[in-house]
Amino acid sequence: MYMTPDFPTAYDAIIERTKNIDPVRYARSRNFIHGSVSYLSPYISRGVISLPMIKESILKKHSFFQSEKFIQELAWREYYQRVWQHLGDTQFTDIKQPQPNVANQQLPAAILYAQTGIYGIDNAIQTLYQTGYMHNHARMYTSMLCCNMAASHWLLPSRWMYYHLLDGDLASNALSWQWVCGSFSSKKYYANQENINTYTNTQQQNTFLDHSYETIARQGIPNLLAETTTPAFTTRLPDTLPLQLNTALPLFLYNSYQIDPLWHAGEEANRVLLLEPSHFAKHPVSEKVLNFIIELALTNIPGIQVFCGELHDMKELNAFPSIHYKEHPTTAHYTGIQEPREWMFPEVTGYFPSFFGFWKKCEKYLR
Secondary structure, eight states, X not given: OOOOOOOOOOHHHHHHHHHTOOHHHHHHHTTSTTSOOOOOHHHHHTTSSOHHHHHHHHHHHSOHHHHHHHHHHHHHHHHHHHHHHHHGGGGGSOSSSXXXXXXXXXXXXXXXXXXXXXXXXXXXXXXXXXXXXXXXXXXXXXXXXXXXXXXXXXXXXXXXXXXXXXXXXXXXXXXXXXXXXXXXXXXXXXXXXXXXXXXXXXXXXXSTTOSXXXXXXXXXXXXXXXXXXXXXXXXOOOOOOOOOXXXXXXXXXXXXXXXXXXXXXXXXXXXXXXXOHHHHHHSOOOXXXXXXXXXXXXXXXXXXXXXXXXXXXOXXXXXXXXXXXXXXXXXXXXXXXXXXXXXXXXTOXXXXXXXXXXXXXHHTXXX
């Protein structure tokens, strides 16, 4: 089993983690399952810390040359957010072209039960269930098995992974799956057993992946992946106490993607973590993920209250002098004063069909 860190929810511990990033070690070892990765993704996804905050923290200690690879990986996340901003819910359909050679719309049962027979991948799935975390390279391997070996369409398997991820980000998750399966890239991604052994510290042989890439790409669905299933994912939102609100003060709205403790910090206001049943019906998360979201808010934002209901169900909604929220695809239906998100590259907007087209534009603002 992989050893992964705990994910503390106290803001001071999170900030300390940002200070300990070593971009040189990261660039050298990030693809290895025990490599030097930051483990900041749950806090980035939930809006607790921002990408520009991390970038600035790194560049205070390290040169751009030393930091470039790490910043480029942060830019992937920003790129996916720009795609989501542009495409909206159409990101949940095949974007560039239909996924090739789809045989089913389900999830391989061997993935669900961590019984693929590929030790590095089975260990990563078990770790996901136990911790809410999966290394990025293991995510690619898992997606590859689902889409390119078992010929499953990417949508349901991506929903399965998102359901369990503490760092679940609808854009990064859906678009990464599409990149692997070839519907948001020029070709499918494959990894053979030698590659998986190298990066997951395993020494397996004689598996259905223990072949050349050409052989793997030509073979049919392996027997171990042939059985498929359609699991149901639901989020049970907790019963919450009636809100205690002062309608003489502004209302600040937070959600599962916006839990920024610094946002209007110190201002006297009502603060509500809004957990809408309609959102979680479309994009369910596990109990572990939901509890993590709630704990992040309650631990770091003084006076915040949790409301499980639709925004329009808040009885006092029209009584506040002002309502504030941050721009995000999940807040498009909010009413009030929309405030901008923090971007690493606010100058680079619009839709780019490829990351490297986006990155080329970003680079000139770094040097």
